[in-house]
Amino acid sequence: MSAQKKPKKYTLRELGLSADRLDRHAVSITDRLVEAGFQAYLVGGCVRDLLLGMHPKDFDVSTNAEPDEIQALFKNCRLIGRRFRLAHIHFGRHIIEVATFRGPHVKHDKNDSHAHKDGRLLRDNVYGTLEEDAWRRDFTVNALYLDAQNKTVIDYVGGIDDHQQRVLRLMGDPVTRYKEDPVRLLRAVRFKAKLNFQFDAETEAPMNDLAPLLKDIPSARLYDEILKLFLNTKANDVFDMLRQYDLFDPLFPQTELCLKKASSDMPLALIKQAMENTEARLKNHQHITPYFLLATLLWEPVRRLTQQNRHTFNSDTQAIHAAANEVVAHQIGRIAIPRRITTPMREVWALQPRFHKQVGVRCLRFLDHPRFRAAYDFMLLRAQHGEVDVKIADWWTHIQTLAPAEQKLMTRPSQFKHKRKAHKKPAKNVPPVE
Ligand code: ATP
Ligand code: MG
Numbered sequence: 001m002s003a004q005k006k007p008k009k010y011t012l013r014e015l016g017l018s019a020d021r022l023d024r025h026a027v028s029i030t031d032r033l034v035e036a037g038f039q040a041y042l043v044g045g046c047v048r049d050l051l052l053g054m055h056p057k058d059f060d061v062s063t064n065a066e067p068d069e070i071q072a073l074f075k076n077c078r079l080i081g082r083r084f085r086l087a088h089i090h091f092g093r094h095i096i097e098v099a100t101f102r103g104p105h106v107k108h109d110k111n112d113s114h115a116h117k118d119g120r121l122l123r124d125n126v127y128g129t130l131e132e133d134a135w136r137r138d139f140t141v142n143a144l145y146l147d148a149q150n151k152t153v154i155d156y157v158g159g160i161d162d163h164q165q166r167v168l169r170l171m172g173d174p175v176t177r178y179k180e181d182p183v184r185l186l187r188a189v190r191f192k193a194k195l196n197f198q199f200d201a202e203t204e205a206p207m208n209d210l211a212p213l214l215k216d217i218p219s220a221r222l223y224d225e226i227l228k229l230f231l232n233t234k235a236n237d238v239f240d241m242l243r244q245y246d247l248f249d250p251l252f253p254q255t256e257l258c259l260k261k262a263s264s265d266m267p268l269a270l271i272k273q274a275m276e277n278t279e280a281r282l283k284n285h286q287h288i289t290p291y292f293l294l295a296t297l298l299w300e301p302v303r304r305l306t307q308q309n310r311h312t313f314n315s316d317t318q319a320i321h322a323a324a325n326e327v328v329a330h331q332i333g334r335i336a337i338p339r340r341i342t343t344p345m346r347e348v349w350a351l352q353p354r355f356h357k358q359v360g361v362r363c364l365r366f367l368d369h370p371r372f373r374a375a376y377d378f379m380l381l382r383a384q385h386g387e388v389d390v391k392i393a394d395w396w397t398h399i400q401t402l403a404p405a406e407q408k409l410m411t412r413p414s415q416f417k418h419k420r421k422a423h424k425k426p427a428k429n430v431p432p433v434e
C-alpha cells in the first residue's frame with residue numbers, strides 16, 4: 001500500500017453518521033482550534049467506533065497546533081508527557097486528549113537513535129503533517145479523521161473501504177510495523193475481537209513468527225495492555241486468539257506451559273469460565289476486578305506447584321503461599337502486575353484450603369473475612385470444574401443464607417463427624433500433577 005496524495009473525503013451523511021453522536025466537548029475543542037487558524041479533527045478509535053454504531057470509550061483530537069499553542073487557547077488544559085507532549089483538556093472529570101500531528105521517525109541507519117537494533121521504535125516524537133500523522137498510526141480503520149466543522153471524514157489510507165469490508169489491516173509493511181512496536185500484535189487481536197473484523201492476510205501472516213518480540217516490551221506497558229485485552233466483553237475471543245497466534249505464551253509462559261501439559265481440559269475450562277463470567281458481569285454493568293481474573297489465569301501453575309511441594313510443608317496454606325511466591329515472582333518479570341493486585345490474588349489462593357474446614361469458630365470467622373466473597377467465588381469456579389467437591393461448595397452457599405445461630409449449629413463438630421473423612425480426599429476428576 002502506498003501513500004495517496006489526495007485523501008478521499010466522505011460526508012457524514014454518506015457514512016450514515018449523525019453529527020449528534022459526536023462528543024460536544026471534543027467538537028467545541030476543534031471549533032476553537034479551527035477559529036484560531038489551526039487544523040483539528042476527531043481521530044482514531046472514536047471515529048472507528050462511531051462508524052460501527054458503537055459508543056466510543058473516549059474522543060481524541062489531532063491538530064497541527066503545537067502543545068504550547070493549544071495551552072494558550074484553553075484555560076482547562078494541562079500538558080502531559082515528557083518525550084511527546086500531549087494536551088489534556090479537562091471538562092470536570094471528562095478529559096479530551098489533544099495531540100499534535102506526528103511525523104515519521106528518522107530513517108533507520110546505524111547511528112539512528114530512534115530505533116532499537118531489532119527495529120523497535122524507541123522514540124516517536126517528531127511533529128508532522130496530517131497525512132504523515134495518518135500513516136504513522138497502526139490500522140487503517142484507526143487512521144480516519146473527522147472534520148466536525150465540514151461534517152466530513154478524511155481518509156488517506158483506505159480506512160473507509162476496509163471499514164465497509166470489515167477488514168483489519170496494518171498500514172505499510174506489517175513485519176516492519178510489528179517490529180517497530182510489537183504491542184501492535186496485541187492490538188491486532190484486541191481490535192479483531194472488539195470489532196468482529198477479519199484480518200487482512202498480510203496483517204495476519206507474520207503474527208505467530210513475531211510473537212516472541214513481546215518478550216522485549218517493558219513489563220509496565222504489558223500490564224496496561226493485558227487489562228485492555230481481558231477486561232472487556234470479548235475476553236474469551238481475545239484469550240483464544242492470543243493462544244492461536246502464540247501471543248499468550250510470551251505474556252503468561254507458566255500458564256501456557258501448564259495448559260500444554262494438561263491431561264484434561266479442566267485448567268482451560270476454568271479460565272474460559274472466568275472469562276465468560278467477566279463478560280457477563282460487564283454486560284450487566286457489575287463491578288469487575290483485574291485481580292480475580294489474574295488469579296484464575298495463574299491458578300494452574302500455583303496449583304501444580306502446590307501439589308509438587310506439598311510434602312515439604314506443614315499445611316496446604318503454607319504450600320500455596322510458597323507456590324504463589326514463586327509463580328508471582330516469575331510473572332511480574334514479564335508483566336508488571338502491581339502489588340495492589342498481587343496481594344488480593346495471593347489471598348484468594350491462600351484462602352482456598354479453608355473451605356475444606358467446616359467446623360468450629362474459625363470457620364464462622366471465615367465468613368466475615370474481607371476476602372471471603374472473592375475466595376468463595378473462586379472456589380465455586382473450581383467446584384464447577386471438578387476441583388472441589390460440589391457438596392462442599394453447596395455447604396458454603398447454604399451457610400451464607402442462614403442466621404448466625406443456625407450457622408453456629410452447622411459448624412458444630414457433631415454435625416459433621418460422618419463427613420470429615422471425605423473432605424480429606426481430593427475430588428475425583430482433578431488431573432494428576434505431571
Ligand atoms: P480504544 O480506545 O477503543 O482501545 P483506540 O483506537 O482509541 O481504541 P488508543 O490506544 O486509544 O486506541 O489509541 C488511539 C489511536 O492512536 C489509535 O486509534 C491509533 O490511531 C493510534 N495508536 C495507538 N497505539 C498505537 C500504536 N502502538 N501504533 C500506532 N498507532 C497507535
Ligand atoms: Mg482510545
